[in-house]
Amino acid sequence: xxxxxxxxxxxxxxxxxxxxxxxxxxxxxxxxxxxxxxxxxxxxxxxxxxxxxxxxxxxxxxxxxxxxxxxxxxxxxxxxxxxxxxxxxxxxxxxxxxxxxxxxxxxxxx
Amino acid sequence: xxxxxxxxxxxxxxxxxxxxxxxxxxxxxxxxxxxxxxxxxxxxxxxxxxxxxxxxxxxxxxxxxxxxxxxxxxxxxxxxxxxxxxxxxxxxxxxxxxxxxxxxxxxxxxxxx
Numbered sequence: 001x002x003x004x005x006x007x008x009x010x011x012x013x014x015x016x017x018x019x020x021x022x023x024x025x026x027x028x029x030x031x032x033x034x035x036x037x038x039x040x041x042x043x044x045x046x047x048x049x050x051x052x053x054x055x056x057x058x059x060x061x062x063x064x065x066x067x068x069x070x071x072x073x074x075x076x077x078x079x080x081x082x083x084x085x086x087x088x089x090x091x092x093x094x095x096x097x098x099x100x101x102x103x104x105x106x107x108x109x110x
Numbered sequence: 111x112x113x114x115x116x117x118x119x120x121x122x123x124x125x126x127x128x129x130x131x132x133x134x135x136x137x138x139x140x141x142x143x144x145x146x147x148x149x150x151x152x153x154x155x156x157x158x159x160x161x162x163x164x165x166x167x168x169x170x171x172x173x174x175x176x177x178x179x180x181x182x183x184x185x186x187x188x189x190x191x192x193x194x195x196x197x198x199x200x201x202x203x204x205x206x207x208x209x210x211x212x213x214x215x216x217x218x219x220x221x222x223x
Contacts, residue, residue, distance in 0.1 A: 030208075030209075030210070031209060033211070040217075040219075041216065041217070042200055042214035042215060042216050042217050043153075043200075043214050044214070045211055045212075045213065048209050048211060050209075087152075087153070091209070091210050095160075095166075096141050096158070096160060096204060096206060096210050097143075097155060097158065097168075098210065098212060100152055100153040101152065102150070102151070102152040103152060
């Protein structure tokens with residue numbers, strides 16, 4: 001089967017760096033998504049990793065290791081507006097459907 | 111920019127009522143999805159559609175039906191609303207391609223009394 005795990009909650013300080021981990025088990029793999037979701041709003045696309053390594057996009061970077069079934073989202077220079085839930089989602093080639101993690105709720109404190 | 115819209119942000123209905131939630135996307139996406147999201151349970155797929163008049167059950171289809179008569183529009187129907195269907199309902203769409211990136215509407219917060 002397929003499974004995704006990510007921590008439920010994390011706390012960090014404004015200006016700091018935080019790493020949100022995601023581990024998965026799957027038989028098929030096309031890629032791995034990260035989405036951001038502010039409270040009461042819809043998820044918005046952040047990144048998609050297909051190949052191993054780090055992809056940087058401004059203050060946000062996403063890393064993938066396919067052999068280890070592991071990804072992380074790295075947020076630098078944290079701002080208060082980064083307080084949100086971060087969802088990891090697996091594209092396992094499952095007929096266009098994605099497999100969603102439960103999300104990591106990040107609280108950024110002053 | 112992809113735009114996915116949903117008919118209501120907030121909706122209050124009574125037990126037993128028939129409820130229609132509408133979703134429209136303007137990017138000619140083939141695939142459309144309906145999810146519900148509840149605290150601690152994450153996003154759960156109710157139904158999805160990969161073409162006009164085509165539909166497939168997701169993980170929790172019981173108590174719901176869907177309709178896709180036009181490519182841009184995907185409706186979720188609660189035939190007889192119950193209190194356990196109180197939730198945030200999210201519609202998403204995607205283009206069949208290399209990534210299957212899903213784009214979400216703003217969500218409908220449904221309360222069934």
